[in-house]
Amino acid sequence: MSSKKSLAAQLHSDAVSFTPGGVHSNVRLERATAFFARGKGAWLWDVEGNDYVDYLLGQGPNFLGHAPxxxxxxxxxxxxxxxxxxxxxxxxxxxxxxxxxxxxxxxxxxxxxxxxxxxxxxxxxxxxxxxxxxxxxxxxxxxxxxxxxxxxxxxxxxxxxxxxxxxxxxxxxxxxxxxxxxxxxxxxxxxxxxxxxxxxxxxxxxxxxxxxxxxxxxxxxxxxxxxxxxxxxxxxxxxxxxxxxxxxxxxxxxxxxxxxxxxxxxxxxxxxxxxxxxxxxxxxxxxxxxxxxxxxxxxxxxxxxxxxxxxxxDPPYARVEAHGEEVMAGIRKLADDHEVPLRVQGLGMSFHASFGPKDRVFDFQGLQALDLQRYNALAQRLTEFGVWVAGRGIWYVSAAHGDREATVVLERLDAALRAWHG
Ligand SMILES: Cc1ncc(COP(=O)(O)O)c(C=O)c1O
Missing domain, CATH: 3.40.640.10 (Type I PLP-dependent aspartate aminotransferase-like (Major domain))
Known part of the structure; x- marks a missing residue:
């Protein structure tokens, strides 16, 4: 384990002694060991200096990107x-x-x-x-x-x-x-x-x-x-x-x-x-x-x-929507390439990814047919490949996401799927 890695581990062990579960919102319990040092635009850097292309955006607020x-x-x-x-x-x-x-x-x-x-x-x-x-x-x-x-x-x-x-x-x-x-x-x-x-x-x-x-x-x-x-x-x-x-x-x-x-x-x-x-x-x-x-x-x-x-x-809506649609299309293509039932639906600015049948879901019952747990495992794994997304499937796009982010996220997802046997 590198000394930088032990910084996150140290912070986490301190955090759990000061704070229940080491987090201040139960939504974060699943990723309690993640510690970021900074964020700018569509990117985050953890305390070890690793970068992440961010499609979680703090659960939504960073619609203009981090620290606009x-x-x-x-x-x-x-x-x-x-x-x-x-x-x-x-x-x-x-x-x-x-x-x-x-x-x-x-x-x-x-x-x-x-x-x-x-x-x-x-x-x-x-x-x-x-x-x-x-x-x-x-x-x-x-x-x-x-x-x-x-x-x-x-x-x-x-x-x-x-x-x-x-x-x-x-x-x-x-x-x-x-x-x-x-x-x-x-x-x-x-x-x-x-x-x-x-x-x-x-x-x-x-x-x-x-x-x-x-x-x-x-x-x-x-x-x-x-x-x-x-x-x-x-x-x-x-x-x-x-x-x-x-x-x-x-x-x-x-x-x-x-x-x-x-x-x-x-x-x-x-x-x-x-x-x-x-x-x-x-x-x-x-x-x-x-x-x-x-x-x-x-x-x-x-x-x-x-x-x-x-x-x-400078209304970003058309750009944001187009970016999300491009990423959704890219995810669908990667799912086909890797022969995994990874599916996406939603709007460009906010869409949902999971495993399950490709048909669109129209209600909460339809969601029960999806394998959200399997997707959650992939989302956790994506962290290791430098993609920060929510385990529950939601992806948020910001005005700061552009061509570079679309390329990087699909490359990283490709690499993660290549290494993934979940
Ligand atoms: C639709 C909706 N309503 C209310 C809330 C609660 O907002 P907050 O977390 O700011 O209390 C959320 C949070 O995600 C939400 O998505």
Whole structure:
């Protein structure tokens, strides 16, 4: 073992003594031994100096690539004048204006720190506005790690609590449906008529399989919510500013009542948002509580303004999509060359890889036919070949990915598959 290698091993052994599992988010437990020293553009370097072409992008936030100059400069410059005032400042008005000019359907926005908390704010607001308790959500969708939204398949295959300490009673007010099935939604809204405050959905099922909505599905969801006077919430924490500047609402042409954002909106800074129609959002100025010491900090607002300015002045969407499609096509070709059932689907900016039948998956059930564990083993192996991807199959593309990265990632995947017998 080289002395540099022992640095990662040493850091890991220190980390596990200071921190449970050596990580600060359970999502990272699988790669607890990975320690990076820096990131720039589409690349990461570990503490041993090895490079990785990065298609995980910190689980999404680095849509402009790591450490985008315009954003890091803007944040550093702004925070020299103070960071958190416990009061308002000019940049937050600018950030709000800029955000709403991108998310054009929404009238108002509140900033926060994480997607998890914005989802909770959205659900609380929907309940306040409707005076109802239940909400409808979908299998395979992720809405954060808190008790009322965290799900995992139970022994019998049905969804239930995902964590020790999470009670099944925490999930009592949610109705869990298969996604991309308008009849299931129509039926549930009838069955629970007058009780459903909100329908919350990932508009593109990114967290499970990168599944697009079937034609007309989101439109029908909109219509059904109107008929049943339920609030339609798009969870755009992944899709916002990624699948289009105006997120999934713009890309799929369907307007929710509320939507949550995070990740791509701030060039890597921890910022999230809840946006929506004024009629609903105004309740935060009245009787619905939403708070947070660090909400709309100087850094957060500087990051939002600079990121959105980058995305507005030089929209990367066509490039990012083309890059992702090129990589997806390259993965399919390598799968054929190596005679492995490696399959990909999704959008260029965010797609999903796994082992299994080539047919497109349209729902969470379809995902059960895929061999996600086998793919996870390949993803772990890819790390040794200098490709950083998530074990759960999702690939994220950034504005910093170009021809060089497309060539390198396919060369490295080729080498990994050559050496792989999983
Ligand atoms: C769709 C969706 N909603 C909510 C969240 C939670 O966001 P955060 O991790 O910022 O709390 C995530 C995180 O991946 C997400 O993908």
């Amino acid at each position: 100059e315009a954003v890091t400069e803007a944040v550093a410059d702004a925070c020299r004048r103070g960071m958190v005032y416990g009061a308002q400042h000019e940049l937050e008005v600018e950030a709000g204006r800029s955000f709403l000019s991108a998310v054009a359907w929404a009238d108002q926005v509140r900033f926060g720190l994480s997607g998890t908390e914005m989802v909770q704010a959205a659900l609380r607001l929907a309940r306040a506005v409707t005076g109802r308790k239940k909400f409808i959500r979908f299998e395979g969708h992720y809405h954060g790690w808190l008790d009322n939204v965290l799900l995992a398949p139970q022994a019998d295959g049905t969804p239930g609590p995902a964590s020790a300490g999470q009670l099944s009673s925490h999930l009592e007010d949610c109705v869990i449906l298969p996604w991309n099935d308008e009849n299931a939604l129509a039926h549930a809204l009838e069955e629970h008529a007058g009780q459903v405050a909100a329908v919350i959905t990932e508009p593109f099922m990114c967290n499970s399989g990168a599944v697009s909505p079937r034609d007309g599905y989101l439109q029908r969801m909109r219509q059904l919510c109107d008929e049943h006077e339920a609030v339609l919430i798009f969870d755009e924490v992944i899709t916002g500013f990624r699948v289009a500047f105006g997120g999934a609402a713009e890309r799929f042409g369907v307007t929710p009542d509320l939507a949550t954002y995070g990740k791509a909106m701030a060039g890597g800074w921890p910022v999230a948002a809840l946006a929506g129609r004024a009629e609903l959002m105004q309740r935060f100025a009245d009787d619905v509580s939403h708070a947070g010491t660090f909400n709309a900090s100087v850094m957060a607002c500087a990051a939002v303004v600079a990121t959105l300015e980058e995305l507005r002045s």
